[in-house]
Amino acid sequence: MSHDHDHHHDNDLDPMAARVRALETILTRKGLVDPAAIDAIVETYETKVGPRNGARVVAKAWSDASFADWLRRDATAAIASLGYSGRQGEHMQAVFNTDKTHNLVVCTLCSCYPWSVLGLPPVWYKAPPYRSRAVIDPRGVLEEFGLTLPNDRKIRVWDSTAELRYLVVPLRPVGAEGWDEERLADLVTRDSMIGTGLALEPAA
Incomplete structure (x- = not known):
């Protein structure tokens, strides 16, 4: 039996970052958010x-x-x-x-x-x-x-x-x-x- 590896491994993230990643993944799969838009917003505020x-x-x-x-x-x-x-x-x-x-x-x-x-x-x-x-x-x-x-x-x-x-x-x-x-x-x-x-x- 093969395993679905079409997901991100969060083992290297701290607990809060892992939760944020999980929430973003769920919202993206439901079509409620655009990952590119989130990245653009974060980039704007960071830099x-x-x-x-x-x-x-x-x-x-x-x-x-x-x-x-x-x-x-x-x-x-x-x-x-x-x-x-x-x-x-x-x-x-x-x-x-x-x-x-x-x-x-x-x-x-x-x-x-x-x-x-x-x-x-x-x-x-x-x-x-x-x-x-x-x-x-x-x-x-x-x-x-x-x-x-x-x-x-x-x-x-x-x-x-x-x-x-x-x-x-x-x-x-x-x-x-x-x-x-x-x-x-x-x-x-x-x-x-x-x-x-x-x-x-x-x-x-």
């Missing part, structure tokens, strides 16, 4: 809508010194002034990278994440290996993301909580002088606002 909000915050801080100062003092209010507030973004703190210090954000207890400026959290951000190793070996974790920092650059790890979430303001790359905010925002990636990456170089 476009949320991160673009944060990118605009960073771009304004790069180009407006008074806004950057406000962002340092009261990130929640400064971000809200641009229209970005809401779920998991009620209490924010901005941390600025410098030539001497690189900031990295993690949530060791769960996966607190500023949805209003970064969208949905990436899978790796919620994974136990990242949540534990980012604190113990941040330099090694960054290298796994392809980011090797100078040995003399301090890495500061910020642990998000239900009460406070962080936004990393990456260093403005050289070569983007005179750019307007919309163009600058194109250089800001989601990972650079978590601290696992840098802003893009203008040539990229």
Whole structure:
């Protein structure tokens, strides 16, 4: 007797992801949802809508010194002034990278994440290996993301909580002088606002 293998194996998924996959499969088979539409929605919130909000915050801080100062003092209010507030973004703190210090954000207890400026959290951000190793070996974790920092650059790890979430303001790359905010925002990636990456170089 042959077995029907026209299904996904969920053994590698955590329980919640497995439940979501099962529900999606049932709804798809009943013709109630289109998997492509779901994928498009998730992709939008993971990489476009949320991160673009944060990118605009960073771009304004790069180009407006008074806004950057406000962002340092009261990130929640400064971000809200641009229209970005809401779920998991009620209490924010901005941390600025410098030539001497690189900031990295993690949530060791769960996966607190500023949805209003970064969208949905990436899978790796919620994974136990990242949540534990980012604190113990941040330099090694960054290298796994392809980011090797100078040995003399301090890495500061910020642990998000239900009460406070962080936004990393990456260093403005050289070569983007005179750019307007919309163009600058194109250089800001989601990972650079978590601290696992840098802003893009203008040539990229």
